Amino acid sequence: MDKPVARATDADTAAAKRPRGRPRKTLGERDDGNRRVELIRAAARLFRKKGFDATSTRDIAAAVGMQSGSPFYHFKSKGALLYAVMEEGMRSAIAQQGRALQKEEQETTDPPGLLRVLIRNHFDVLLGPGNDFIPVMLYESRAITPRQRGLLAQLQSEYESVWTPVLAALQASGRIRADAKLARLLIFGALNWSAQWFDRRQSATLDDLADAALALFLQEIP
Amino acid sequence: MDKPVARATDADTAAAKRPRGRPRKTLGERDDGNRRVELIRAAARLFRKKGFDATSTRDIAAAVGMQSGSPFYHFKSKGALLYAVMEEGMRSAIAQQGRALQKEEQETTDPPGLLRVLIRNHFDVLLGPGNDFIPVMLYESRAITPRQRGLLAQLQSEYESVWTPVLAALQASGRIRADAKLARLLIFGALNWSAQWFDRRQSATLDDLADAALALFLQEIP
DNA sequence: CCTACCGATCGGTAGG
DNA sequence: CCTACCGATCGGTAGG
Numbered sequence: 001m002d003k004p005v006a007r008a009t010d011a012d013t014a015a016a017k018r019p020r021g022r023p024r025k026t027l028g029e030r031d032d033g034n035r036r037v038e039l040i041r042a043a044a045r046l047f048r049k050k051g052f053d054a055t056s057t058r059d060i061a062a063a064v065g066m067q068s069g070s071p072f073y074h075f076k077s078k079g080a081l082l083y084a085v086m087e088e089g090m091r092s093a094i095a096q097q098g099r100a101l102q103k104e105e106q107e108t109t110d111p112p113g114l115l116r117v118l119i120r121n122h123f124d125v126l127l128g129p130g131n132d133f134i135p136v137m138l139y140e141s142r143a144i145t146p147r148q149r150g151l152l153a154q155l156q157s158e159y160e161s162v163w164t165p166v167l168a169a170l171q172a173s174g175r176i177r178a179d180a181k182l183a184r185l186l187i188f189g190a191l192n193w194s195a196q197w198f199d200r201r202q203s204a205t206l207d208d209l210a211d212a213a214l215a216l217f218l219q220e221i222p
Numbered sequence: 223m224d225k226p227v228a229r230a231t232d233a234d235t236a237a238a239k240r241p242r243g244r245p246r247k248t249l250g251e252r253d254d255g256n257r258r259v260e261l262i263r264a265a266a267r268l269f270r271k272k273g274f275d276a277t278s279t280r281d282i283a284a285a286v287g288m289q290s291g292s293p294f295y296h297f298k299s300k301g302a303l304l305y306a307v308m309e310e311g312m313r314s315a316i317a318q319q320g321r322a323l324q325k326e327e328q329e330t331t332d333p334p335g336l337l338r339v340l341i342r343n344h345f346d347v348l349l350g351p352g353n354d355f356i357p358v359m360l361y362e363s364r365a366i367t368p369r370q371r372g373l374l375a376q377l378q379s380e381y382e383s384v385w386t387p388v389l390a391a392l393q394a395s396g397r398i399r400a401d402a403k404l405a406r407l408l409i410f411g412a413l414n415w416s417a418q419w420f421d422r423r424q425s426a427t428l429d430d431l432a433d434a435a436l437a438l439f440l441q442e443i444p
Numbered sequence: 445c446c447t448a449c450c451g452a453t454c455g456g457t458a459g460g
Numbered sequence: 461c462c463t464a465c466c467g468a469t470c471g472g473t474a475g476g
Contacts, residue, residue: 050364057471057472178434189412190408216404216438290462
């Protein structure tokens with residue numbers, strides 16, 4: 001769990017294509033971690049589609065070809081599996097955000113450009129193919145314990161820590177007018193809510209979304 | 223169900239204060255509708271607090287002092303009760319929005335002023351004391367049938383129909399830069415997400431929120 | 445990781 | 461609206 005899975009964006013779809021295929025044990029590849037990851041991935045998809053409470057551990061077991069009791073060999077409870085989905089989602093999102101910034105770091109130090117990278121990447125984290133982890137975290141947080149919520153809050157702080165100076169700079173230069181803290185909450189709301197309505201089969205692309213968000217939040221250059 | 227309950231904003235809290243008190247039958251007041259409304263209200267509170275699946279019909283029955291099977295005398299299923307919460311929430315929100323616009327209709331025909339009224343009222347609908355109905359609708363829609371979703375979509379269209387011309391006017395005048403449809407979705411997202419983080423016991427008021435939202439979305443006058 | 449199983453809970457109903 | 465109840469499902473476990 002410490003090393004993030006390969007970019008969920010491109011890896012998940014492939015795996016979902018052959019859910020039957022038993023793990024190919026090329027070379028000395030151990031099964032242990034794989035089965036655990038498979039469980040987390042299947043759980044994420046089902047938790048997102050049907051909700052945590054409406055998903056039975058039997059559903060999850062069946063999705064990876066296990067018997068009903070077997071998930072409990074890997075996770076001590078259904079709640080632990082939910083938390084693993086959320087934690088994996090956050091670690092993966094943080095890593096992906098880091099890569100996105102690094103890639104653009106060529107010259108893009110201007111706050112508007114940085115905000116675009118952050119927003120565009122956030123849409124990817126939320127809406128990219130196979131990215132069910134963060135939506136699950138956003139919409140099922142009621143089901144975890146206060147302690148787990150605290151641990152996730154730390155990861156969320158880490159994720160947001162990159163945004164704070166960017167938003168502060170934009171506010172200082174007058175390109176964002178609203179109070180910094182409320183602006184951050186409202187912006188994340190606008191972005192996060194897209195998980196409820198975005199349909200990949202429809203017209204708008206993630207770039208369109210990023211454009212619209214930037215146009216909505218940023219004051220035009222005077 | 224056709225006539226909306228008294229403004230949830232001021233009526234709900236009072237009722238919550240005396241959950242034990244058996245309905246006072248002053249004058250010829252019939253119990254029938256009251257019990258039904260009590261059930262809807264209790265269900266809304268519990269559905270919001272614990273989620274639909276995690277709330278048992280026994281929880282709801284107990285909250286209004288009934289035995290476990292009795293809610294099914296009023297509603298044919300748990301799902302019907304959920305839908306009643308959502309429909310009641312939408313009808314109430316539409317009525318409340320109508321009143322808010324009427325009250326301000328003195329001279330306020332300018333789009334920015336109208337948007338402020340709409341946003342301020344929307345925060346009231348979402349975050350006002352005892353207003354659990356709309357958050358339940360927003361966050362539990364997975365649990366209703368497609369047909370019910372369709373019926374609610376009609377009510378949501380009615381609610382949003384007032385926003386559309388206002389947003390169009392703001393876009394035409396350059397005070398909103400983003401694509402009209404995406405702007406609407408992003409704005410509603412920013413507002414709706416507040417149901418996840420807003421804490422009435424904290425500093426910001428609903429007026430603060432409305433101010434911040436306006437400042438964030440509207441281009442400054444040149 | 446499977447087999448076999450348990451106790452608890454749940455939505456819903458018959459019959460008054 | 462209550463009493464008494466049912467069938468189904470669920471999370472989880474022992475023992476291999």
